[in-house]
Amino acid sequence: MEVSRLILRNFRCYKAVEIPFTKGVNLIHGKNGAGKTSLLEALYLLSTGRSFLTSHLSDLIRKDHPHFYIETHFVRDGVEQMLSIGFDGKNKRIHYNNTLFQNFSHVLGILPSVLYSPKDSTLISGTPQERRRFLNIQLAQTDPLYVHHLMRYHKAMKHRNALLKVKSQAAIESWEQMMGESAYYLMHKRSTLIELLRPKVEAFAKELSEEEDEFDLHYEPSISLKKVEQVEELLAKQRPKELIIGSTMIGPHRDDMHITYKKGEAKTFASEGQKRTCIAALKMAEWEILKEQTETTPLFAIDDFGVHLDPKRSEILQEKLTSLGQVLLTSPTSSKEGLYIDKGVVHPEIS
Template identity: 40%
Template sequence: MNLKTLRLHNFRNYKRFEINFSKNINLIIADNAKGKTNLLEAIYLLSTGKSFKTSNLSELIHHEKTFFFIEAEFEKNSITESIKIYYDLKQKKVLHNSTNYPSLSSVLGIMPSILLHPDDISLIKGRPQNRRTFLNLFLAQKDPLYVHHYLRYLKALKNKNFLLKTKNFKNLKYYENELIKSGSYIIKQRKDLLKNLEKNLKNSIFELSSLKIDSNLKYISTIDYENDIEDSFQKILQKNFLKERNFKTSLFGPHRDDFQIIFNDKSVKYFASEGQKKLLLFALKYSEYFLLKESLNFSPLFLIDDFDSHLDRNHKMNVLKEFSKFNQVFLTTPNLEEIENTNIIRL
């Protein structure tokens, strides 16, 4: 897949802007606060329906305007397609080719991407929510059924928590059955994903650093199960009804799960150096890219914001050599990098 053209209207600091991209590496160079990250943000929004900088989409509107409109033209499997998002304070519109979609989440899987952003270090040393988001976004871009189960799970979770808070247990069983069905699917898909990422991670670390490091990804679930996730989920909810009633919230399920990154038999979060954490983050994203490519049978976009901040010089040179394996990469940097086969974009 290749992103050919991006158009912005009243988006962030851009009133009207159009840019064409090339295959391979697109190096976006500008001083700080000149809008280079905003280009990646627009691509990411068209890809996932979310901004990586804010949850309030009104912040994306140019300060003098009341709406924004963004559009991408891209080629996938030799067919040219388009994706458009319009947003104002009253409505959101998504248009893929000639089809209207009801929500921003509808864009998932249309123009998939992998993002590496300086704040992504929270995936290594931040809260469990950051790691759950990582898993959810990957799976949502390749599996429409995962999106279905995830949204159904969130709806049932909200309703169950309302019943627990109001001490109205009349329909509790119904919502728990919804949680069990969709939650079990979510847990299985997450565990399978981590197994596949783990297989690729050691090779990714070696290719990026020439280091042979034993690395593992361990899923940590609130549902203690061996084979049948649904049965174990049901038994845990039954056993802990009084506990959840007293706490007035749902304490068990994939919304409470996490995964641990193990580096030479030790938790990366607590024992790895800052340099090791950055290397592992890049290796995770590297593995994620190729696993998503394998799942989709075409290449997603790879977006790297503030390229200079992620690795030291030696590791960065190894990464630059690896970029030849990627179909299309977007880098932002304040400095000119010596990279072969590069489309240099100066803002």
């Protein structure tokens, strides 16, 4: 897959711009605050339906304007395609080629991508929610049924929690049945993904660190996988306690993915440099699995290239980039090559 151009209208600091991209590595450089990251944010939004910087799409609308519009053209499997999103503060309009969609779940996976940004440090240092989001985004790009069960599970849990809060058990069993069915699917998919990631993360981490760093991943569900077929029964068993608390305490929404360094918690025992190596390895593993499962070459985007790793490991990563298909890099370091961004204006090169 190859993205050929990106069109932005009233998106972040951009009024109206069309950006061309080429095969291989694309460098985007400029001063901090110039709008480099916004280009990656737009492509990430087109890929996943969400921003990696804000949970409010209204934040993406240019100041004093009523809406934003973003559009990308790309070639996948030899066919030129178009994907766009428009947002007016209330409603989204999603177009894939000539078809209009109201819900982004219908187009997830059409533009597969991996983003590697400074915020990814939270995959080790952050909350379980951050790691669940990582798993969800990866699985959503490859499995429409996973998206269905994720939405179904959270809808059922919302209704169950509402009943728990008012101490009512009316119809609660039907919601528990729905949660149990979807939990089974979600947990098995997460477990399978982590098992696929494990050897790849280990190999990439050793490659980046020249055999020094050893990382591993472990799935930590709130319900044992041995009992995953009994989720509905376990929810019923927990109900007396949860009627007091007013919320659901077990299920996929409480899962975690533990990252270990030499068999200890990476969060505690790995140095900052080693943690950054692990994140880089995790992102490369994510890209490789996405490539295998989508049978196309995903876009690989790195925000603030050069700040993630020390010079030696950055050099090793840079050598790897040529094998990752189309790559977009943002950097505050000036260069005579690539796209130069200055206050929302794109220049082909520095004059």
